[in-house]
Amino acid sequence: MGANVKRSFNRVFIVLASVWAAYCLVIYPKQQIKKADAEYAEFIGVCNANQYAPQDEKTDCLKQAELTFKVGVEPWTFRNFYRGLWWLLILAVVIFPLAVYGCCRGAAAVGLWVWREFTRA
Numbered sequence: 001m002g003a004n005v006k007r008s009f010n011r012v013f014i015v016l017a018s019v020w021a022a023y024c025l026v027i028y029p030k031q032q033i034k035k036a037d038a039e040y041a042e043f044i045g046v047c048n049a050n051q052y053a054p055q056d057e058k059t060d061c062l063k064q065a066e067l068t069f070k071v072g073v074e075p076w077t078f079r080n081f082y083r084g085l086w087w088l089l090i091l092a093v094v095i096f097p098l099a100v101y102g103c104c105r106g107a108a109a110v111g112l113w114v115w116r117e118f119t120r121a
Helices: 004-048 057-074 078-083 084-121
Strands: none
Touching: 004 078, 004 084, 057 078, 078 084
């Protein structure tokens, strides 16, 4: 019985850790790029909303929008995200799940130890 519970826990943990890794490595950067796209579109809308503004004001506004977009997307490019933040990714994808696994197994061991002491009495 105990081996089946441990094996089941390990399988569930592997699946959850894989989902977490996929989120950290693929989904989260894409979400941030989409967020930068949305902010850029909003900024462009604000620039185009004032139709009576002088042309050089609109040009400055559009340049600012492009700069904001570049600053919003730049941290999430391959070079900056995967190469520049590799140590953070190792922490998030490897170390954090191992720490959670150890805490869960430790809590289960302590709980089982306490339960066995109560059932003996």
